[in-house]
Amino acid sequence: MIRFVRSNEHSLVRAIAHERHAWAAVRSHASYACVFAARFIAIMTLVALPIIAFPPRRTTHCFESKADIAKATVKKYTYEAYPAWFEQHPEMTCPASLDELDDCLAARHIRDRWGRNYVWSCSRAGMLVSSAGKDGRIRTADDIRSDE
Numbered sequence: 001m002i003r004f005v006r007s008n009e010h011s012l013v014r015a016i017a018h019e020r021h022a023w024a025a026v027r028s029h030a031s032y033a034c035v036f037a038a039r040f041i042a043i044m045t046l047v048a049l050p051i052i053a054f055p056p057r058r059t060t061h062c063f064e065s066k067a068d069i070a071k072a073t074v075k076k077y078t079y080e081a082y083p084a085w086f087e088q089h090p091e092m093t094c095p096a097s098l099d100e101l102d103d104c105l106a107a108r109h110i111r112d113r114w115g116r117n118y119v120w121s122c123s124r125a126g127m128l129v130s131s132a133g134k135d136g137r138i139r140t141a142d143d144i145r146s147d148e
Helices: 002-053 066-088 098-102
Strands: 119-123 126-131
Touching: 066 098, 066 126
Parallel strands: none
Antiparallel strands: 119 126
């Protein structure tokens, strides 16, 4: 009987040891999962944080030159904004400034891509808008005009 008790004690000790080993394995797997999750979160933070902190710039004119943008703008003023403004002000032939025409456009374009103001003139025939171009001087070869 003593042997039986000892064998039962021995099997009980083995069962307890096995259970401890099983729980240790579960804890180690859980710790691996936690470590994996922590590393995943750290990596995603390193990837996502610069995107959130420094979002990509909105590039509306990524393949257009400054001259192409200025050409499009003087045409918008002459053929879109001026007729809309003229319908609202039939008693006037010329706006006091291009700011008045900006109300008829979706965006403000008071300065060209070189940072200079657009030049405009009005007559009974319509409106002429121009940019001094790259050199910044009026009446040179690189001027951009709405009638060209």
